[in-house]
Amino acid sequence: MIGLLTGAVLFLMGIAIWQISKIHQLIQNNMGIKKDNSQVATQEDNDLQGKLMFAFLVFIYVVTIYCFWNYTKVLLPESASEHGVTYDRLMWISFAIILFAQTITQAVLHYFAYKYRGVKNRKAFFLTHDNKLELIWTIIPAIVFFILIIYGMITWSSIMNFDDQDEEALIIELYAQQWNWKARYAGQDNVLGDANVRFLNDFDGRNSVGIDSSDPNGWDDIVVTQEFHIPVNRKIIFKMRSQDVLHSAYMPHFRAQMNCVPGMITEFSFTPTKTTAEMRMNSDIAAKVERINKIRYNNSQKLLAKGEEGLDPYQFDYLLLCAKICGTSHYNMQMKIVVDTEKDYNKWISSQPAFSSIMQ
C-alpha cells in the first residue's frame, strides 16, 4: 500500500515538474519572439511588475477589509472582567495606530514602486539624505511609542500590582498537571493550606493537589475538578501551581493569563463583572453560539450519515485553557468556569466537600 502511494506521489510530482518545465519552455519561446533573452528586467518587465505592485496594494487592502469584515465576529466578546475593559481600550487604541500606520506606509511603498517603475534612459533623482525629514520620522514614532509605553505601563502595574493581602478577595488556587486543571478554594478561613508535591501520594492518592495535612489552614480547603465557580463582582486572587511541567492558565474572556511553574507559586487577580448567564445573553456570544451550532449540526449530519455518533449542541461557558505547550494532550486541557451571583456561588461552594473529609 505504502509502496503504491509512494509511487503515486512520485508520479504526481514528476508530472508537476514536467508541467513547470513546460511553462518554462513556453516562457522561453515567448521571450524568443521578443528577441530578448536577457534575464535582466526590461522596460516591459518594469512596467508590468510596477503595475502588479499597485495591484498588490489593492490586494493587501482587500485582504484587510475582508478579514475585519468577516472575522471580527469570531473575536472575543467584550471583557467579562473589570481590568479587561481597560485592556480592550488599550488594544483598540493600539490597533487604530497600527491600522493607520499600515494603511499609509503600504500605500506609499507600493505606490512609489508603481509610480517610479523603470523607464529606459531616465535617470533617478540623486538624493542621499535629508536630515530634517529623517528627524521628523524618528521623532513622530518616538512620541507615539512613548505615549503607548506610558499608557501600557500604567495599565500593567494596575493589573499586576494588586494587594494580595486583601481580606475581601476570594483566594483560589489553580492547580495544573498533565493534562487537567483543579481548583482549590481556601475555605472558611480564606487561607490556603501549605501544599507540596511530596504529599500527593497521601491518603491513597486522594490528596490530589498535595495539601499538607499537618497545616490546619488546609483542612477546610476545597478541591474541585471539571468546573469551578466564582462570584460576580468580587475580586479573585488566583495562585497558580503546577506539579509537573510548565502550563499557562489562560482565561481569555477575562483577559487573564499566567504561567504555572513547578516549584513556584505565581499570581493573577481579576474581578469578574458578568455572570455566565449574563454572558450567554450577550449579543455577540448569542450570535457566535448560533453559528457554532449551525456548524455542529452540519458536522453531526455528516457523522450520522457515516453511522457515527452525532455532536451535542453547544452552550457558552467561560473557559480555562492551557496556553503553554505541555505534552500530548496540551490541546485538551480545559476547565469550565462558572461566574455565579453571590447567592448561587455560596450555595454551590457549601455543597463541596472539604479536605478534612478526605483526611478522615
Place this chain on the structure above:
Amino acid sequence: MKGKENKNLRIRVKMESKEFGDLLDEKSQNSDFHQDHHHKETFITKWIFSQDHKMIAKQYLLTGVLFMGFIGIAMSLLFRLQLAWPEESFAVYDIFLGRWAPEGVMDPNIYLALVTIHGTIMVFFVLTAGLSGTFSNLLIPLQIGARDMASGFLNMLSFWLFFLSSVIMLASLFVEAGPAAAGWTVYPPLSALPQAQPGSGLGMTLWLISMAVFVASSLLGSLNYIVTVINLRTKGMSLFRLPLTIWAFLVTAIIGVISFPVLLSAALLLIMDRSFGTSFFLSDIFVQGEVLHYQGGSPVLFEHLFWFLGHPEVYIVILPALGITSEIIATNSRKPIFGYRAMIASILAIAFLSTIVWAHHMFISGMNPFLGSVFTFTTLLIAIPSAVKAFNYIATLWKGNLQFNPGMLFSIGLVSTFITGGLTGIILGDSTLDINVHDTYFVVAHFHLVMGISALYGLFAGVYHWFPKLFRRMMNKNLGYIHFWITAISAYGVFFPMHFIGMAGLPRRYYTNTAFPYFDDLADINVIITVFALLAGFAQLIFLYNFIYSMFYGEKTVQNPWKSNTLEWTAPIKHMHGNWEGEIPHVHRWAYDYSKPGHKEDFVPQNVPIGENEEITEH
C-alpha cells in the same frame, strides 16, 4: 607589482599579529600563483573540504537553505493539513510519518514534534546558518576587497560543524520515541523529563547535542566574519564606505558572539539536569505517580537564558536580510540608499537594544511584574530604529528608476511584510496587551511575518541577486516573478487571518481545536490558511526548479549584470582563489553613487577614482 600590493595591504590592515601578516602574504601570493595552486587542488579540497569562501557559501546555500529549508517547509505543510482537517487520514502521513500516523492519522506527539523541528530548522538552520552562512561568506571578502576570509580553515571548520549539527538534528527524526517535541524553545521541565513526553528522551538529547555543535559552528563563523571585516578591507574601504550588507553582517556576527554562548550554557545546564541529576531548572516535580528528587531549580531561569539568545536571534535572522535588501533596493532603484548613516545607526541601535529586550517573551512567566515594565520600555524603543529603516527604504524608492528584477520584488516584499509584522509587535511588546494574546496564534502570525517571511524574502532576494556571482549563470526572471507573486499572495493569505484566530483566543501548538466547541467557527479560517500554505509550498518548488535548472542551464552572466557599484562585480566571472587576478581594486567612494549627476552611466563602481571636479557625495 606584487610587492607593492602586499605593502599596501599591510598598511591598510595594520596587522598586529605576525601570523596574520603571514597569512595575508600567502593569500596575496595565492592569487598571483593561482594557476600553480590549481595543480595542488584535489577533488576533495575543491568540492568538499574547501577553504574558499565562495565554495563554502555555496555549501551553506545548498545544505542550509535548499535542503534544510525544504524539510522545514514540508513539515509545516504536514501539520497545517492536520490543523485544517483534524484527525483525518492522509496518504502523505502514511508515507512520511509511518508508525507515528496509525491508519494515516497524525499522532498528537508527532504533531508537537513537527512543530518543534519546523521551528528549530527554520530559525537556526535556514535563517541563521543558511542566510548568514551563504551571504556573509560570499559577500564579506568580495565586497570589502579581500582575497578570502581571515581564516579559511576556521571557515571550513565552521561549515562542517554546521553540517554535523544538521546531520544530528535529522538523525533525531529517526529515533524510536520521536524527535524533540517541547517546542523550539525547549522549556524545561517538559524538555527535561522523558516521563513527561516521549520526545524528551533520546530525541531531546540529540537536539541538545546538535545545538551545541551548531553554536560552535556559529561562533567560528561569526568570529571569522568580524575579524575579516575589521582587518582585511582593501585600501580606501573605510567603515563608512562599506556597503550596508557588510554593516549588517558585521553587526549580526557581533550579536551572535555575544548571545550564542548563553544558549550553549543553557543547553549544557539542561544536559546536566537531564543526565546528571542536577537541579538548575527543576524543582518540586511529580510525574507518573512519583515525586522526583529535584529541588530548588527554576524553569524561569532557563527562560531567561534561552531568550537572552532567543531575542537577539530574531535580529541575527532579520539584520542580514535587511542588509541584503538595502543593497538590492539601492541598486535596482538606481539611487543611493536614503540616509546611509541613519541606516547604520539603526542597525547599531537595533543590535544594542536587541540584547536588552529578551524578557518580553516572559511577561507572564511569573517573573516580577516590575521587570515587565522595564522590558516593555526597551521593547517599544526598538520600534523606533525599525521604523526609521522602513521609512528609509520607502524614501529610496521615491523618484527612483526602479528595475524590477526578481531580487527587487522580494526586497520590496520584505519591506511590506516587515511593516505588517512589525506593527503587531507594538501589541506583543506591551506587557499589558501581551497578557491575552501571549502564546496564541496572534504571536505565530506576528513573528512569521516580521522575521520568518521577511527574512525568507531577504534570502530569496539575495539568491536571485547574487546567483550570477555564485554560479556564473542567471536565474530565469519569469519563473522568479511567478515565484514572488504566488509567495507574496499566499504569505498574506496565511498570516493575515491568523491574527484573528489568535485574537479569538486560540492558543498555539494545539494538535486540534475540536476539543473546544467554542473554537468551531474558526475551522473555516484554518482551512483557508492551509490552502494558502499549500500554495506557498508549491511556489517554492518553482524556485527549486528554477535554481537547479539555472545552475546548469541558465543564461550565462555578464560581469556586472545589475550594473552595481560594489566590488564583487569587479571580480572576474570565473571563480578563483583570491578573487581578483592581479591587484585588489582600491576603493575611492561609497557604494551608492547611483545616478550621480555628471556621470554618463547611472552607476559609478566603488573602485572608480573621484573625478577632478566631482563632488564627494558620500554621506
